[in-house]
Amino acid sequence: xxxxxxxxxxxxxxxxxxxxxxxxxxxxxxxxxxxxxxxxxxxxxxxxxxxxxxxxxxxxxxxxxxxxxxxxxxxxxxxxxxxxxxxxxxxxxxxxxxxxxxxxxxxxxxxxxxxxxxxxxxxxxxxxx
Numbered sequence: 001x002x003x004x005x006x007x008x009x010x011x012x013x014x015x016x017x018x019x020x021x022x023x024x025x026x027x028x029x030x031x032x033x034x035x036x037x038x039x040x041x042x043x044x045x046x047x048x049x050x051x052x053x054x055x056x057x058x059x060x061x062x063x064x065x066x067x068x069x070x071x072x073x074x075x076x077x078x079x080x081x082x083x084x085x086x087x088x089x090x091x092x093x094x095x096x097x098x099x100x101x102x103x104x105x106x107x108x109x110x111x112x113x114x115x116x117x118x119x120x121x122x123x124x125x126x127x128x129x
Contacts, residue, residue, distance in 0.1 A: 007064035010057040011035035014112075019061050025127065027065045031078070031120040032057040033112055047084045047116050048091065054119050055095045067125045069095050075103045075121040082107040084116070 005020035005027065006012075013019055013030070020029045034043045034050035035057070043053040059069045077088060085105060092100075101121065111118050 005061060005065045007060055009037055009060035009064065011037050011040055014040075020065055020123075022065055022125075025125040027062070027067065027123040027125060029058060029061055029072075029121050029123060031076075031118040032061070033115045033118045035113070042113055042115055047081075048087050050116050051084075051088055051091045054117055055091060058119060058121070059095065062123055065123065065125065067123055070097055071125055072096075072101045072121045072123045075101045075119060077103065077105045078108050078111060078118045079105065080108065080111060080116050088117070 002021050002023045004018045005022055007019065010019055010032065017030050020027050022028075032054050034053035035041065036043055036053065037057070037060070043049050055069070058072075062069045062071060075092075079085070079088070082105065088105070
């Protein structure tokens with residue numbers, strides 16, 4: 001049985017997808033880009049500000065699903081420039097505690113709304129007894 005996760009603390013879906021889908025204790029998170037949830041506008045600033053907003057959005061969806069960003073077991077990072085990878089690591093360290101999730105980082109040519117970063121992933125919720 002699957003359930004749809006939705007929160008107004010993260011950007012609303014701007015297409016034919018859900019913010020996240022929960023199946024059992026596993027939550028599949030759709031990609032988050034650096035949109036401010038209240039305005040649906042891309043955050044102003046550079047790559048660091050965009051990355052910070054993406055992690056805030058992911059955190060909000062994780063919390064809406066009943067977990068936290070530290071319950072993520074797989075993270076996929078899509079960037080338009082891999083030279084920004086050190087910035088991702090620096091900001092990611094503020095949101096995750098060890099043990100860190102598995103991760104992929106991929107350079108692509110373009111992202112929605114011409115942003116520089118998008119992140120999706122999979123979260124495993126702790127068993128509730």
